Amino acid sequence: MISIQNISKKYGAQQVLNKVNLEFSGGQSIALIGPNGSGKTTLIKSILGLVLADQGQINVQNQDISLGPDYRKIIGYMPQLSKFPEQMKVGQLFSLIKKIRRDIAQNEYDLSLYNDFGIAKMEGKSLGALSGGMKQQVSAALAFLFRPKIIILDEPTAGLDPISNSILKHKVNEARAQNCLLITTSHILNDLEEMCNHVVYLMDGKIVLNEEMKFIAETTGEANLNKMVIKFLQTGKIAKCKI
Amino acid sequence: MQNISFSIAADLLKNKAIFIYGLLLAVLGWGMFLIESQPEKTILALLQITLIVVPLMTSIFATIYYYNSAEFIQLLLIQPLKRRSIIWGIFAGLSSGFVLSFLVGIGLPLLLFYPTTASLHLILSGTFLSVIFTGLALLVSTHQQDKARSIGFVLLLWIFFTFIFDGILLWAMYQLADYPIEQSILFGTFLNPVSVARTLVVMQTEAAALLGLSGAIFKDFFGSLKGSFIAMLILIIWGILPYLFVKRKFLTRDF
Amino acid sequence: MLIRTAFFIISFCVHFSLGANTILVGKTLSVKSISHALTLAKDGDTILVRKGTYCEKTLMIKQxxxxxxxxxxxxxxxxxxNDILVIFADNVRIKGFQFVNVGVSFLKEAAAIRLVHCKNVIVENNKIDSCFFGIYIEQAKNxxxxxNQIRGAFKDEASAGNAIHAWKGDALSICNNFITGHRDGIYFEFVNNSFIENNKSQYNLRYGLHFMFSNDDGYENNIFQDNGAGVAVMFSRNIIMRNNWFIHNWGGASYGLLLKEISDGSIDKNHFIENTIGIMAEGANRLTISNNKFMLNGTAMDIKGNCLDNKIIQNDFVANTFEVVTNSKxxxxxxxxxxxxxxxxxxxxRDSFGDIAYRPVNLFAKITNEVPxxxxxxxSPFVRLMEIGEKIFPQFIPQSLMDKRPKIKPYAYD
Known part of the structure; x- marks a missing residue:
């Protein structure tokens, strides 16, 4: 579904992405992890077209993304620390985005998160007045609204209460079951192990780990993703990984 | 995709700052006509407002808006929208908001209380200046990450175009008084949209004085429709040019 | 005026009562040309000309x-x-003709009608078209x-003649004429005690009206519009200018009214509208300029430093770009x-005059005087800024040029 070929990006002197190659396909739920500043967000933004890579090519469903914005029709994105225009009302936000996405008919909307999070009750509130968690709920509901085939979640669970957290996880797993591709970044690895089946570890703009979760668990003998990764990296398995 | 630009523009028009700006202009525009009984004097006062207040407010508001709507822009960018429709929506939305405020605040009282060709030219000037300074503000904002710096830079541009430029021109006229410099002055003025907008109106209100100038080029320029026509053409160029650079930057930058 | 006209009427009655003849001229009559009629006419006779076009060489009227x-x-x-009609005799009256096509010459100032050394002549109700000079007055009196309607179609000043040209005259009355397209509309040189009234002079190449070395004259109720350089009064004394309209005289060296080396006159109740310069005064002394209205001029009044003791009182200065300009401190x-x-x-x-004095000369006017x-x-907002500075710290503009009692409302509104 997504093919990332030889992507590099520099901010000034800092090499944020260094010849990254990745192939993702439907039914995968990717845990995109790595230390701060490792290039996770840049990679996501490159897929979304927010950041234009210096080198390389990204294909989404065999379509070069630099050719036009239409590929984003099948992508849902939930940004890190959802920021919205402050004075805009929640209802206005939804109607604006719906107006932009005329390609999806009204009866095709996926309203499950919208309903589960009770966003209808927030409609009259302005986005600036919402708490961080509520903004995340709005953001998540928007990301799934148009039934995307690819869903990118940047730190989705930060700020969500436990109930909302489990609603979202459930939704992610449901989507994966429907053969969607999910890419999730988070520092809370516990959350990821419940929703992901594949791990990509980025460090200094390079991929140091790109394996099925099951495989890592088997080789390390750990059940906890946190420990898995640490052990995997410490035991020098890096060398064996496809880079 | 034109619908999208329109949606963005429509959303922008709801902005409170634009409303406040319109209110300010309305107080000045309608107030002037209500307290001053001689419309010939009022139009000159409104000319000053148009030359000083419109560029200042437009560029400051546009800059602040651009930075404050960073999230909104990002939200739009992740939709299946072309970047060019987004930046066009922002430019068109901001410009039309400022133009609308100007038309209601200054244009309407002018048409009601003093419907002359001079008023019409003043309305045109204000409209052009609104668009031009929106473009200049976006030009600075898209090339500069820091909001405070951008505001500072936009203020400098404003001071340069409204005050310093004419000061330099006057200084040059004194230095070169013995040479035939009329033509160069005329061309020099084209480099400043505020001067061109001013000239467009002054050609109507003070033609008697302008025709006192001895240079044949002035007579040719001010004595006919050609002058207004050229002035408007230059204002149109000034409206388009900054936007082209804004677009170029917006299409290639990272968010 | 009235007395003078009455005098003419009486004098004509006297002629008729003396048994004067009327000679008829017409294409089908026995007297077929005016020149023929003139050889037959005696003092007091009347020549009545019938319809038709008469191609005459210079007609000398000696009776x-x-x-x-x-x-x-x-x-x-x-x-x-060549001149069409030359009047050498007194008490001649010319009425109702059309004069056309007097050629341009650089050797000779040919005119449709010429008055030479005569008095009590009346020229009225004539139309003069495409003539080098219209009416040329040499040393005439009373x-x-x-x-008359005098229309020229000249393109450049050098080869154009004046419509009414008076050189040496006394007690002339020029009234109700319409003049256009000549060099000067009305030109007075060494003409005294004369009066110009109710004329309209427009689109002339140089001045609508031009005085040179003429004293004790007056002009009233005239309209001077769109002339090359307005009206000029030069090297003259005691000219009374009242109730005239100076309109829309635009251009580089164009004025409503140019005063040059003149003294002791008055300029009263005139309108100066949309002129590049309303009044331009050089070497004008002891004039009273009062009750005029200056409106929408580039400069209402440019009064040079060599003008002394003029009184500028109770005028309305409305919406002029510059109100007063001067080259002197x-x-x-x-x-x-x-x-x-x-x-x-x-x-x-509440005495209807402002409580603080007004200085009508501003800094920018001074700047444009130096650098046009x-x-x-x-x-320009920059200029506005400079003017505010000059008001706070006066440096350049003449401090004594001020109106201590500026009126609050225009006189026109009172």
Whole structure:
């Protein structure tokens, strides 16, 4: 579904992405992890077209993304620390985005998160007045609204209460079951192990780990993703990984 | 995709700052006509407002808006929208908001209380200046990450175009008084949209004085429709040019 | 005026009572040309010309006759640069003709009608078209030029003649004429005690009206519009100028009224509208300029430093770009009780005059005087800024040029 070929990006002197190659396909739920500043967000933004890579090519469903914005029709994105225009009302936000996405008919909307999070009750509130968690709920509901085939979640669970957290996880797993591709970044690895089946570890703009979760668990003998990764990296398995 | 630009523009028009700006202009525009009984004097006062207040407010508001709507822009960018429709929506939305405020605040009282060709030219000037300074503000904002710096830079541009430029021109006229410099002055003025907008109106209100100038080029320029026509053409160029650079930057930058 | 006209009427009655003849001229009559009629006419006779076009060589009138037509007979000079009619005699009256096609010559100032050394002549109700000079007056006295229409179609000043040209005259009356397209509309040189009234002079290449070395004259109720350089009064004394309209005289060296080396006259109740310069005064002394209205001029009044003791009082200055301009730091003229629309003072004691004095000369006016192309910066915010500075710390403008009692409302509104 997504093919990332030889992507590099520099901010000034800092090499944020260094010849990254990745192939993702439907039914995968990717845990995109790595230390701060490792290039996770840049990679996501490159897929979304927010950041234009210096080198390389990204294909989404065999379509070069630099050719036009239409590929984003099948992508849902939930940004890190959802920021919205402050004075805009929640209802206005939804109607604006719906107006932009005329390609999806009204009866095709996926309203499950919208309903589960009770966003209808927030409609009259302005986005600036919402708490961080509520903004995340709005953001998540928007990301799934148009039934995307690819869903990118940047730190989705930060700020969500436990109930909302489990609603979202459930939704992610449901989507994966429907053969969607999910890419999730988070520092809370516990959350990821419940929703992901594949791990990509980025460090200094390079991929140091790109394996099925099951495989890592088997080789390390750990059940906890946190420990898995640490052990995997410490035991020098890096060398064996496809880079 | 034109619908999208329109949606963005429509959303922008709801902005409170634009409303406040319109209110300010309305107080000045309608107030002037209500307290001053001689419309010939009022139009000159409104000319000053148009030359000083419109560029200042437009560029400051546009800059602040651009930075404050960073999230909104990002939200739009992740939709299946072309970047060019987004930046066009922002430019068109901001410009039309400022133009609308100007038309209601200054244009309407002018048409009601003093419907002359001079008023019409003043309305045109204000409209052009609104668009031009929106473009200049976006030009600075898209090339500069820091909001405070951008505001500072936009203020400098404003001071340069409204005050310093004419000061330099006057200084040059004194230095070169013995040479035939009329033509160069005329061309020099084209480099400043505020001067061109001013000239467009002054050609109507003070033609008697302008025709006192001895240079044949002035007579040719001010004595006919050609002058207004050229002035408007230059204002149109000034409206388009900054936007082209804004677009170029917006299409290639990272968010 | 009235007395003079009455005098003419009486004198004509006297002629008729003496058994004067009327000679008829017509294409089908026995007298077929005016020149023939003139050989037959005696003092007091009347020559009545019937309809038709008469191609005459110069007609010399040496008797006191009335030459008139009721059917606007046309006298055509066919482009030859000779006068059509030359009046040498007193008490001649010319009425109702059309004069056309007097040719241009650089050797000879040929005119449709020439008055030479005569008095009590009346030239009225004639139409003069495409003639080098219209009516040329040499050393005439007590004569009336009225109700004529004089139209030229000249393109450049050097080869154009004046419509009514008077050189040495006394007690002339020029009234109700319509004049257009000549060099000067009316030109007076060494003409005294004369009066110009109710004329309209427009689109002339140089001046609508031009005085040179003429004293004790007056002009009233005339309209001077769109002339090359307005009206000029030069090297003259005691000219009374009242109730005239100076409109839309635009251009580089164009004025409503140019005063040059003149003294002791008055300029009263005139309108100066949309002129590049309303009044331009050089070496004008002891004039009273009062009750005029200056409106929408580039400069209302340009008063040079060599003007002394003029009184500028109770005028309305409305919406002029510059109100007063001068090239001097001194001021020797008296401004009082004028209305200045750029004045923004207040009137707390309610005497209808502003409580603080007004200085009508501003810094920018001075700048444009030194660097004319600076006019281009009119209404620039930068200029506004400089003017505010000059008001706070006066440096350049003449401090004594002020109106101590600026009127709050225009006189026109009272």
């Amino acid at each position: 006191s006759i009335t030459l008139f037509t009721k059917e606007s007979a046309k006298i055509d000079a066919q482009g030859v640069a 004569s009336i030029i009225s109700d 001194q001021n020797n003229n008296f401004f009082d009780e004028n209305y200045w629309s750029n004045y923004s003072g207040y009137d707390l004691n 192309s600076a006019t281009f910066l009119l209404h």
